Amino acid sequence: MASISSIYSSSPTLNFQNNQNAFPNSIRRRSRSHLPFYQTRPKLTETQTQTQTRSVARVVPTNLSAVQSTSHRLEKDPRALWRRYVDWLYQHKEVGLYLDVSRVGFTDEFVTEMEPRLQDALIAMEKLEKGAIANPDEGRMVGHYWLRDSNRAPNLFLKSQIDKTLDAICGFADDVVSGKIKPPSSPEGRFTQILSVGIGGSALGPQFVAEALAPDNPPLKIRFIDNTDPAGIDHQIAQLGPELASTLVIVISKSGGTPETRNGLLEVQKAFREAGLNFPKQGVAITQENSLLDNTARIEGWLARFPMFDWVGGRTSEMSAVGLLPAALQTIDIREMLLGASLMDEANRSTVIKNNPAALLALCWYWATDGVGSKDMVILPYKDSLLLFSRYLQQLVMESLGKEYDLDGNQVNQGISVYGNKGSTDQHAYIQQLREGVHNFFATFIEVLRDRPPGHDWELEPGVTCGDYLFGMLQGTRSALYSNDRESITVTVQEVTPRSVGALVALYERAVGIYASLVNINAYHQPGVEAGKKAAGEVLALQKRVLAVLNEASCKEPVEPLTIEEVAERCHAPEDIEVIYKIVAHMAANDRALIAEGNCGSPRSVKVFLGECNVDDLFA
Numbered sequence: 188m189a190s191i192s193s194i195y196s197s198s199p200t201l202n203f204q205n206n207q208n209a210f211p212n213s214i215r216r217r218s219r220s221h222l223p224f225y226q227t228r229p230k231l232t233e234t235q236t237q238t239q240t241r242s243v244a245r246v247v248p249t250n251l252s253a254v255q256s257t258s259h260r261l262e263k264d265p266r267a268l269w270r271r272y273v274d275w276l277y278q279h280k281e282v283g284l285y286l287d288v289s290r291v292g293f294t295d296e297f298v299t300e301m302e303p304r305l306q307d308a309l310i311a312m313e314k315l316e317k318g319a320i321a322n323p324d325e326g327r328m329v330g331h332y333w334l335r336d337s338n339r340a341p342n343l344f345l346k347s348q349i350d351k352t353l354d355a356i357c358g359f360a361d362d363v364v365s366g367k368i369k370p371p372s373s374p375e376g377r378f379t380q381i382l383s384v385g386i387g388g389s390a391l392g393p394q395f396v397a398e399a400l401a402p403d404n405p406p407l408k409i410r411f412i413d414n415t416d417p418a419g420i421d422h423q424i425a426q427l428g429p430e431l432a433s434t435l436v437i438v439i440s441k442s443g444g445t446p447e448t449r450n451g452l453l454e455v456q457k458a459f460r461e462a463g464l465n466f467p468k469q470g471v472a473i474t475q476e477n478s479l480l481d482n483t484a485r486i487e488g489w490l491a492r493f494p495m496f497d498w499v500g501g502r503t504s505e506m507s508a509v510g511l512l513p514a515a516l517q518t519i520d521i522r523e524m525l526l527g528a529s530l531m532d533e534a535n536r537s538t539v540i541k542n543n544p545a546a547l548l549a550l551c552w553y554w555a556t557d558g559v560g561s562k563d564m565v566i567l568p569y570k571d572s573l574l575l576f577s578r579y580l581q582q583l584v585m586e587s588l589g590k591e592y593d594l595d596g597n598q599v600n601q602g603i604s605v606y607g608n609k610g611s612t613d614q615h616a617y618i619q620q621l622r623e624g625v626h627n628f629f630a631t632f633i634e635v636l637r638d639r640p641p642g643h644d645w646e647l648e649p650g651v652t653c654g655d656y657l658f659g660m661l662q663g664t665r666s667a668l669y670s671n672d673r674e675s676i677t678v679t680v681q682e683v684t685p686r687s688v689g690a691l692v693a694l695y696e697r698a699v700g701i702y703a704s705l706v707n708i709n710a711y712h713q714p715g716v717e718a719g720k721k722a723a724g725e726v727l728a729l730q731k732r733v734l735a736v737l738n739e740a741s742c743k744e745p746v747e748p749l750t751i752e753e754v755a756e757r758c759h760a761p762e763d764i765e766v767i768y769k770i771v772a773h774m775a776a777n778d779r780a781l782i783a784e785g786n787c788g789s790p791r792s793v794k795v796f797l798g799e800c801n802v803d804d805l806f807a
């Protein structure tokens with residue numbers, strides 16, 4: 188998780204204070220060591236690429252590579268496949284979940300060779316659950332498993348923090364839903380909408396759970412601002428219309444300093460001002476204690492604040508206030524979600540690999556991707572309400588496993604790519620390529636046995652329901668892929684319920700942790716994300732310098748239009764000329780007092796000046 192200072196030090200504009208001053212008073216010269224954003228990762232030379240390949244090879248023991256998927260032919264005899272299905276089928280009775288790994292072609296020899304490594308991974312997981320510093324780079328414990336079983340927290344203080352927060356969430360949600368806590372100026376007299384502002388791990392879990400579990404007509408309907416796209420934000424606010432007066436705004440950010448979330452908040456606050464509404468009486472913050480967001484909410488007297496804990500990462504925060512508060516406000520049974528997760532956690536502690544679904548998943552991933560991410564994970568839930576599962580897993584898996592270095596400092600460039608939407612819809616989009624095209628994936632089907640609530644089904648043709656078609660499509664695709672040597676895992680749940688959704692989240696969280704141990708990486712940090720954030724800050728800082736240079740030239744009599752080269756020179760940033768051109772083009776397209784003359788298709792012809800100059804700023 189990025190520290191606040193690292194975000195703010197990179198750009199003076201990325202600050203929770205609304206900075207109205209677009210023109211800096213002084214222009215700082217960039218140090219030579221300050222690389223422009225597009226140069227942050229130099230290309231590897233041929234020798235480096237070879238070194239990289241060698242270190243990748245090091246994480247796969249040579250004795251394993253001989254028995255792995257690439258050289259192995261899949262079993263095709265139906266009776267042998269049925270035996271394999273029965274032998275390997277995992278069932279969790281209390282959750283109503285099954286895991287079928289029979290269509291992944293791992294051999295017995297592979298399982299035997301992986302056994303000691305899986306046992307090591309389970310020991311590492313046990314230590315993590317007991318409070319070890321499992322995220323060494325950030326010196327942090329990794330405690331999302333304690334959230335659903337606080338008795339497992341390593342000390343009483345953490346346990347009471349978890350319990351108190353859960354009670355506070357339930358109490359607050361009950362009071363909002365019952366109308367005891369009301370918005371100050373809504374004609375309805377109660378909150379009817381939730382606007383959740385957050386990004387990444389502070390959005391994806393709540394989005395997935397809302398789509399999966401919210402009732403058709405929840406007492407509070409949720410919508411999300413999860414980007415700094417102004418048109419997207421306007422769209423959400425416009426759709427709320429007069430109901431802004433009865434909207435509970437939940438701002439979620441672990442660090443409390445993520446620029447997109449800060450911007451979303453400022454935009455929403457502006458909408459409240461324009462509607463004559465009192466934002467603090469409708470605002471809730473979920474963030475780490477003493478973060479900028481926390482302090483802002485405290486000082487401004489927001490309606491409520493809920494903590495995010497240092498030891499819970501964003502992408503594993505669904506069972507913290509981040510996921511639980513929005514869910515509870517939609518009357519989703521969060522205690523059942525927590526129970527589903529803790530039941531699944533318990534199963535995932537089994538040291539018998541066949542009885543440990545997370546270990547089985549990790550084993551399959553390792554087999555299918557040769558332990559180096561050589562194949563993508565395609566997630567295909569055959570249920571509309573699970574549409575966002577793949578998006579949720581994309582962050583969980585890719586941010587956790589996508590790492591340049593392993594724990595010993597070897598360059599490994601690990602990861603598994605994740606994508607997918609839902610079946611059978613995707614059969615009409617890209618299954619053609621999956622079956623016959625480039626063989627670079629393995630599929631995971633998510634099957635839901637219950638088609639509709641009891642008593643609602645009907646036969647649209649004799650003996651066949653709509654749900655039977657969905658079922659048939661899944662089975663047909665699974666077998667069509669397999670017959671063409673495409674491997675698949677099937678996770679089956681009885682129904683989409685708070686319990687099964689909690690269990691699915693827990694299953695994949697643990698599988699990611701175990702897999703990370705198998706490939707010896709830290710699953711709990713995200714150093715690569717910082718580069719993009721830092722680069723964005725640099726672009727915005729450069730934009731201010733461009734404006735200052737243009738302001739100076741535009742205040743001259745007569746106005747001095749500048750070429751892009753001249754702007755770059757005067758910014759003392761000739762190496763950033765391309766970004767400067769893009770800054771100019773973006774500002775010109777947005778009527779920002781900047782006039783660009785010439786043909787945008789040939790950037791050298793463009794001359795630029797400001798429509799209005801700011802003399803005060805020039806002499807400030």
Ligand SMILES: O=P(O)(O)OC[C@H]1O[C@H](O)[C@H](O)[C@@H](O)[C@@H]1O
Pocket residue numbers: 188189386387388389439440441442443444445448501502586713716
């Ligand atoms: O919750 P926040 O601190 O606002 O962070 C939101 C997101 O920011 C970054 O992109 C991190 O890589 C994500 O892991 C995190 O979920």
